[in-house]
Amino acid sequence: RVYIGRIAGKRHDPSQAFRGTLREAKVAFAKFYAEKRASAHLSLASTSMPTTLQGLVTEWLNLTRSKVAAKTHESYRDALSNYVLPTLGTKALKRITTRDLEHLFAAMQEGRLPKPADGDRGWRGGPLSSRTVRLTRAVLRQVFDQARRWRCVEDNPVADTVAPRLQPTFPKTALDRAEYAAFMAAAAGEHYYVFLRLLFDLGLRPGEAAGLRWEDVDLDRGVVVVRHSVGLGDEGPGSLKDPKTRSSVRPAHLAPVLVEILRGHRILQAELAACVRTRPAVLSEAITYRRQT
Numbered sequence: 001r002v003y004i005g006r007i008a009g010k011r012h013d014p015s016q017a018f019r020g021t022l023r024e025a026k027v028a029f030a031k032f033y034a035e036k037r038a039s040a041h042l043s044l045a046s047t048s049m050p051t052t053l054q055g056l057v058t059e060w061l062n063l064t065r066s067k068v069a070a071k072t073h074e075s076y077r078d079a080l081s082n083y084v085l086p087t088l089g090t091k092a093l094k095r096i097t098t099r100d101l102e103h104l105f106a107a108m109q110e111g112r113l114p115k116p117a118d119g120d121r122g123w124r125g126g127p128l129s130s131r132t133v134r135l136t137r138a139v140l141r142q143v144f145d146q147a148r149r150w151r152c153v154e155d156n157p158v159a160d161t162v163a164p165r166l167q168p169t170f171p172k173t174a175l176d177r178a179e180y181a182a183f184m185a186a187a188a189g190e191h192y193y194v195f196l197r198l199l200f201d202l203g204l205r206p207g208e209a210a211g212l213r214w215e216d217v218d219l220d221r222g223v224v225v226v227r228h229s230v231g232l233g234d235e236g237p238g239s240l241k242d243p244k245t246r247s248s249v250r251p252a253h254l255a256p257v258l259v260e261i262l263r264g265h266r267i268l269q270a271e272l273a274a275c276v277r278t279r280p281a282v283l284s285e286a287i288t289y290r291r292q293t
Contacts (some may be wrong), residue, residue: 049152053096053143054089056152060143069241071231079136080143082123086114093152098160101140108133109164130164137163194265195288202252207231211240212287219263222254262287 020028050056057080065073087104088096107113111127141158148156175183180200187193198209204226211228218224229243243249254262265287 049150050147051092051152052090053093054085056093056147057085057089057143060146063146069231070239075135076139079132079139083108083113083128083132083136084140086123093147096153096157098157101137101157101161105133105137105161105164108136130167134163134166137161192288194261197258197261198288201255201258204252205229205244205248208243208248210286210288211243213285214266214287215285217262217287219254219259222256222259223251224254225249225251 050059061073061077061080064076068076084104087107088100091100108128109130111125113123115123115125137158141156144153144156144158147153184193184197184200187196195209198204198212199206202209202224204212207229208226210230212224212226213228216225216227226243227249228240229248230240
């Protein structure tokens with residue numbers, strides 16, 4: 001029995017019985033292996049494997065759609081469509097070299113990419129940050145890893161490229177107590193006041209604050225449990241989904257002043273839901289919500 005590989009996703013390991021001496025068996029095995037190896041290559045060629053980078057990217061994006069978050073998948077698609085495919089999309093996979101990719105990454109940093117057609121999404125001119133180049137390189141490396149596993153290429157040409165150094169970033173500054181108090185005083189009475197208090201007082205991500213439901217809150221104990229997030233999901237923008245990481249599912253303790261703010265907000269929200277004919281359930285379940293029009 002010899003293992004040839006996988007054809008159309010199925011393991012291919014043909015076998016053949018043989019009787020004779022050990023020397024004769026070795027000769028027969030070598031012949032059998034060569035014949036089956038040759039037929040396997042013919043079978044692989046007949047399954048219409050992608051031959052260009054455009055074809056590979058299209059198939060890879062379809063395969064990864066159900067394996068990553070919708071927003072992550074969109075970032076993969078945008079990086080490849082905007083920065084990589086306009087330059088290398090029509091080139092044969094086996095002819096794409098490490099040198100080609102290093103020239104591409106340099107062009108991204110220097111702002112020398114092909115300009116998109118009018119009305120098309122894509123690069124709008126100007127140098128790209130080293131972070132964008134590094135992210136594009138990471139996605140492209142996954143694409144060529146898939147091509148290697150499918151035996152479309154022998155090696156991954158991205159592996160030997162050098163990732164650009166990250167550019168130094170300016171230190172982030174936070175509001176001091178006086179600035180925080182002034183900001184909240186200015187926001188008091190506004191539609192997103194409670195949303196802002198959840199962000200500042202609990203340190204929640206915007207999607208986490210938008211994903212909070214009243215069932216996640218225990219005002220008597222002063223505890224809120226982060227269980228959901230709102231973002232780009234299978235149902236489009238605004239979809240309720242799991243938080244970013246496992247550790248994102250966590251309790252957060254409410255200060256007494258925030259407990260009173262949420263009590264008043266819940267009463268006001270119930271009154272608003274009673275007056276609104278459309279989507280009252282959404283208004284009564286979610287702590288924060290979009291302004292109704």
